[in-house]
Amino acid sequence: xxxxxxxxxxxxxxxxxxxxxxxxxxxxxxxxxxxxxxxxxxxxxxxxxxxxxxxxxxxxxxxxxxxxxxxxxxxxxxxxxxxxxxxxxxxxxxxxxxxxxxxxxxxxxxxxxxxxxxxxxxxxxxxxxxxxxxxxxxxxxxxxxxxxxxxxxxxxxxxxxxxxxxxxxxxxxxxxxxxxxxxxxxxxxxxxxxxxxxxxxxxxxxxxxxxxxxxxxxxxxxxxxxxxxxxxxxxxxxxxxxxxxxxxxxxxxxxxxxxxxxxxxxxxxxxxxxxxxxxxxxxxxxxxxxxxxxxxxxxxxxxxxxxxxxxxxxxxxxxxxxx
Amino acid sequence: xxxxxxxxxxxxxxxxxxxxxxxxxxxxxxxxxxxxxxxxxxxxxxxxxxxxxxxxxxxxxxxxxxxxxxxxxxxxxxxxxxxxxxxxxxxxxxxxxxxxxxxxxxxxxxxxxxxxxxxxxxxxxxxxxxxxxxxxxxxxxxxxxxxxxxxxxxxxxxxxxxxxxxxxxxxxxxxxxxxxxxxxxxxxxxxxxxxxxxxxxxxxxxxxxxxxxxxxxxxxxxxxxxxxxxxxxxxxxxxxxxxxxxxxxxxxxxxxxxxxxxxxxxxxxxxxxxxxxxxxxxxxxxxxxxxxxxxxxxxxxxxxxxxxxxxxxxxxxxxxxxxxx
Numbered sequence: 036x037x038x039x040x041x042x043x044x045x046x047x048x049x050x051x052x053x054x055x056x057x058x059x060x061x062x063x064x065x066x067x068x069x070x071x072x073x074x075x076x077x078x079x080x081x082x083x084x085x086x087x088x089x090x091x092x093x094x095x096x097x098x099x100x101x102x103x104x105x106x107x108x109x110x111x112x113x114x115x116x117x118x119x120x121x122x123x124x125x126x127x128x129x130x131x132x133x134x135x136x137x138x139x140x141x142x143x144x145x146x147x148x149x150x151x152x153x154x155x156x157x158x159x160x161x162x163x164x165x166x167x168x169x170x171x172x173x174x175x176x177x178x179x180x181x182x183x184x185x186x187x188x189x190x191x192x193x194x195x196x197x198x199x200x201x202x203x204x205x206x207x208x209x210x211x212x213x214x215x216x217x218x219x220x221x222x223x224x225x226x227x228x229x230x231x232x233x234x235x236x237x238x239x240x241x242x243x244x245x246x247x248x249x250x251x252x253x254x255x256x257x258x259x260x261x262x263x264x265x266x267x268x269x270x271x272x273x274x275x276x277x278x279x280x281x282x283x284x285x286x287x288x289x290x291x292x293x294x295x296x297x298x299x300x301x302x303x304x305x306x307x308x309x310x311x312x313x314x315x316x317x318x319x320x321x322x323x324x325x326x327x328x329x330x331x332x333x334x335x336x337x338x339x340x341x342x343x344x345x346x347x348x349x350x351x352x353x354x355x356x357x358x
Numbered sequence: 359x360x361x362x363x364x365x366x367x368x369x370x371x372x373x374x375x376x377x378x379x380x381x382x383x384x385x386x387x388x389x390x391x392x393x394x395x396x397x398x399x400x401x402x403x404x405x406x407x408x409x410x411x412x413x414x415x416x417x418x419x420x421x422x423x424x425x426x427x428x429x430x431x432x433x434x435x436x437x438x439x440x441x442x443x444x445x446x447x448x449x450x451x452x453x454x455x456x457x458x459x460x461x462x463x464x465x466x467x468x469x470x471x472x473x474x475x476x477x478x479x480x481x482x483x484x485x486x487x488x489x490x491x492x493x494x495x496x497x498x499x500x501x502x503x504x505x506x507x508x509x510x511x512x513x514x515x516x517x518x519x520x521x522x523x524x525x526x527x528x529x530x531x532x533x534x535x536x537x538x539x540x541x542x543x544x545x546x547x548x549x550x551x552x553x554x555x556x557x558x559x560x561x562x563x564x565x566x567x568x569x570x571x572x573x574x575x576x577x578x579x580x581x582x583x584x585x586x587x588x589x590x591x592x593x594x595x596x597x598x599x600x601x602x603x604x605x606x607x608x609x610x611x612x613x614x615x616x617x618x619x620x621x622x623x624x625x626x627x628x629x630x631x632x633x634x635x636x637x638x639x640x641x642x643x644x645x646x647x648x649x650x651x652x653x654x655x656x657x658x659x660x661x662x663x664x665x666x667x668x669x670x671x672x673x674x675x676x677x678x679x680x681x682x683x
Contacts, residue, residue: 117661118372118664119369119371119661119662121370121371123428123454123456123457124457125381125384125388130453132625171453174624174625175624176624176626217451295445
């Protein structure tokens, strides 16, 4: 693969028609087939958009997922989805409950991967919510041990990763936003993610965000994946100094777009971030990405941000004579 | 028999249409469809619901559920002079977030913080309503300080402001005051600072019963010193702080404890009989009649129906403890 590839973290905003359709479907006013048709349409739109602006490694945009943990929970035996709990302010989510032995009864996201991959010549990422995050974001009424539960998730998610690979995924991403929650459990993260990625031929990526990176830095090189996808722009690029002193032995996807800001970054601002990344990482081992999933932005904001990112990457590549 | 209480927050929405009125009202306010005063009415309705659910479950000392709190930090900080509220930061090791207070100049109390909310809650409750304050050391530790340059000075300033608030709460009629210092479960070396910051509050509390509550972990290594802190009652998380339980069982306590023994961070229901018998094991080292049984921390980490279930378990265990004597 060539240098400075562009990609995204996974989710894109759902267009208005899909948001409305989801509400109707939840009330029973729209059939699952009717909803599926609109999810297909939204997914196709996002694939087309990524192709049009020239993103190198695509995602399916997760138009069919509500919450990233709940989506997998709904598709595993041994889990139920609870009532609403608060995340912050006026935001709530349905936290899964593990009520019995976890078991994957069949492929979860594979069909969507195939749907997206069939519509582009470029690689589409297979997307898995990581075992540590699934554990940390679920209530446990069955296993009684955080490690045992994380490993049970890892077993099911490894099966999913295998199936994604068999369906043609060349890049598989494991999302672990909870990674930095408890420093004393980093060995569990390593063990559980390792159980998911073990024996995979595909390039493996681990994504995390919004944590105290300084405290977990010493674990970065131990994470059993080929590439780390890190939020960098929201952290004010503080981490770069540390990478200078303690080099990363893996590839990095460098977050250059703040997904929590409504403001669309200018091409110039993104170029400066990429230049900073290039001052530390080898272009062959550096991908360019937003900080996190873009689903909380409006469609227009997300598209604007992606355009800035791709344009800035092109400009930097030209300046540096990178093919 | 052992008393019953809660630690603070209560799920402000549930799964039924009626239980989601606050969520809808905030959405409407954001869209400009209702006024602040309309929202206040809905908040008060939910405060009444939260109190009713606690009382119906059999809780003796209740709270207003901290229904109006955006989060544990910014709710208090935004009403103090010298502080602005900034972006979201993860709250300890939970999957919840708080808006981070940023301290830009000298901190002081510019007016009542919780008095109005407490007064309303007390007016609609037939049980005592405990006023809950986030502790000065936890507030200082989770804030971003751009003025004092050291956390201790900030904690002292916050302590002075909160002591004024405690005096105002007591003047308004509060008989139960609780100060939360979860930071102490993360870093025992803060013990000295917690003591220093608690002193002005203890001096201001008058005849009210002052509880210091530490949750999200254990205080086993500093247990004896925690007991000596200037508070009438010490609240302990005995779930995540299972190690503290062993200390309590071994060394007892010379002051009343709140035994946070019902897991408020997991939906798995405890067996009330098992819980009662475990607590009964402490009667040789504790005056259980002076102690409280409670959840391990606020109930807001649970869905509303599970929170109700946990309160019922708690009350059942307390009743079983009474019956057995």
